[in-house]
Amino acid sequence: MVYSETNSTAGLPPGNSLAEMSLPDLSSYLPPIVMLGALAAYLGWKPPKPRTILKNWLMSRIEVRWTDNIFEALEDFLAQEWVCKMSTHRLATTGSRLPWNKNEPNSHEEHVMGTTPPRTCSLPSLTLTPANGNHWFIYEGRLILLEREEREDAWERSQSLHLMCFGWDGSILRKILHAARLRHAELDENKTAVYRAQSNNKSIAWTRASGQGIRELSTVIMDPDLQKKFIEDIDGYLQPETRRWHTERGIPYRRGYLFEGPPGTGKTSLCIAVAGLFKLKIYILNLNNIAEDDLNNLISSLPQQCILLLEDVDSQKITNSRTTEPDNSFTTFQRLSLSGLLNAIDGVIASEGRILIMTTNHKDKLDPALIRPGRVDMTISFEYPDFDSIKRLFLLMYAEYPVEEKKEQQQPASSQCQFCPRLQPSPPANIPGNNISQDELQALANTFAASFPEKEYSQARILGYLKKHSGKPKRAVNLIAELFGEEE
Template identity: 30%
Template sequence: MNFISGGGSSPAQMSLIDILFPGLSVVSASVQQLLAGNLDSYTRLFCTLGVFVLFTRYAVRYVWDLVRSYFMSTLHVSYYDEAYDMLVDWIAQQPFVHNAQSLIARVRSPQRTTIQNQAKKKPLTFSPWDGSFPFWYKGHLLILYCMVKDHREDIYISSIGLYPNILKELVEECRGRYLNNINKKITVFEHREGEWKKTRLRAIRPISTVIMDKQVQDDLLGDMKDFLDEDTQKWYADRGIPYQRGYLLYGPPGTGKSSFSLSLAGEFELDIYTLQLSGISDSKLMKLFAELPPHCIVLLEDVDAAGMGRRDDADTDQENNSGSGVTLSGLLNVVDGVSSQEGRVLIMTTNHIEHLDEALIRPGRADKRVHFKLADGKISAQLFHTVFKQTPDHKQAKKQSSDETIERLAKDFASKVPDQIFSPAEVLSFLLERKNSPFDAVTAVEGWVAKAKETASQLKREGSWVQESGC
């Protein structure tokens, strides 16, 4: 069947096939001429094919953009958000990952692994990387997009059809699995490129295993429990008092300040956000504090090492270097100024409280000060008990020791360790080297103490020689 269109002296004919498939008759004629040996039609054919391919690609892209805009729902997940970790952990367990052509391998080490077991050492997981990956979820076709930007990855998922609830169901499932995986663990966040990023999970350490003064520990636990109570929050709000609490943990290195902070997070099931102030500007610090969740622990470690001296000694330096690091005024502003975040628990640690400005550690900013001391007889005995006590899962392999024997040996051990000389970390390190024999620990402790004193005396003499020589 032909359609005749008049126009000019010679009428043009257009077949039905040209209407349905524009240009197909031209391609067919060119192929026939090419087979007949007409090379001019060869060039004509390729030009026609090229135009057809370009038109097809444009048409497909245009139609796909229309589908994505009007017939698809999309869920975006930022790399720095914890939802990213939830989704990535879920994706790594899905069957469609095995068929993906672009993958990234990650090491996922278990929390407690027998080092000798090679099958469990540094296990690998695989996730899709830098591309689009279709998969089915509860009867719905979803497409996972992984976009690489600056050596990190942004993820978003689209569903075919106007049904956004399926994406919410997927994320809720990811969240449920994620919460189950982090049960009895502490989520630790650190500063990464101006954002908070989850860096690791730590097994909860019972607060009872932290060796410190029992009365001080109970007082701090009771204070924090009262602060986190819902009635307390309402009490603060009714009186217009900022709902914040701050603690200053100070003492020599190795006395358990950071360990106690982690145990507090586990005791009250709070995430912990750790931050080193060195190398961070006031504006970045303000941004990080503004992004904190309502209930969490913020751990500022070694605040004395951030270059902020006492106000009367450092005002001039802070004015000259305000753009190079955190200033005292900037830190005070995020602690309890207009930029401070309510609901959080602030813990600051320092080895040298005498180096801190009084404005930073006054009540209202550091509501309680907790002194972590060097080991005394009571702490040394507690450390001995911790290392050598009998547990249901582990007995002394060579020598069975009763509780009465351990009690007697602990007193003997503590009497041989001088008070306020060694940190709990040093005493614990000595005991761990002899963890298989409490008798050896008691026998060797006097020699260890004498050697440590001799080493300290030698270092002191060398330091005096350096000072006297003017080096």
């Protein structure tokens, strides 16, 4: 069909025919468009991929970095069988810092292998976790995407976990984090978690070092009165009304202790036992070769109730100097100064609610400012064991389990403590396999303790000897001369 010019312009007003209408001149827009395209090509810009648009616009995301304690809790949670089964790319690690125990009946290795490793097996524990990349799994009916990312360059190596779900409501992701924290706490219910500061080139963070069984206070052989005083002081400090009292009066809510005495007398052992008693985590910090900024970051990241342990502070190079010593190596790194340490543990940025425990073999070498009242609220002196303490060590080693002393053998009421009722364990009536009565074992303990000069041998030295004769109390008494022979 052929249309005439009259038909095609019939509906237009006079003077507005197609021939008379002028089209816009697009040539004026062409140079800016070309310039923008050239700039994008020069800068290497590329249009976003559909996958990127999906993650950034249509999904909720939570990032967990390795420098935070929640990272290991989430990693442990994702190491469960139901998550790993849905992942085709897994990371196998041995000797992991995760709180799996290969000898526990519910260990991850049993889930994976379906068998229990023999007791004599020397293989390290095996843990499977989702490896780097993307992993899909279902949690409470919702599809969840886990992205594990590891970045490494010449200066730093870091890891992060990304949890993502469809939609803008990320409550399901918060549920996963909450469940991970609860499960992590359950695994540590009967353990004392120990953390150390781990450096990763530029960054430094607390990393779980171990989770050891809770140590009984009755196994720490020391002055019962000092132990009772220390335990009751910590218990009073951890009470909610104590924190409220400090807050109302504007007093920093912190507590500091100094354990001083010869090596091997139980300073670290008491710290571990107290942490287990009050369900506190231990954070061990070595002050050598640490920068002031790193120390401030570590101190400020401590949880509200924990133990910060500084071991052998007299051997660390900053406790006698107030100026930063220059480093003679080729690096520009500068060691921490004493003033920097004091500001970190007792300054504006110092964390509230923590318990500081410093151990030293030589109190006289410490700067007075480090141990002044306010920074150190109580000093506990440890000594080599006397006759009674050596006897308790012997009974502790050869008793099947500690039991209460008879009333006539108990300490005076002033030495008793509601938190440590078994400060002096006594053996049961008979020890299986030895056929030694309680009276005979008491006599052996008296003979053993009488063989030692008082306060000349450390608890660690005596325990080391007794462990060589484990389960053989008579042999330990008869061969006591070999311990003295080691001194010659």
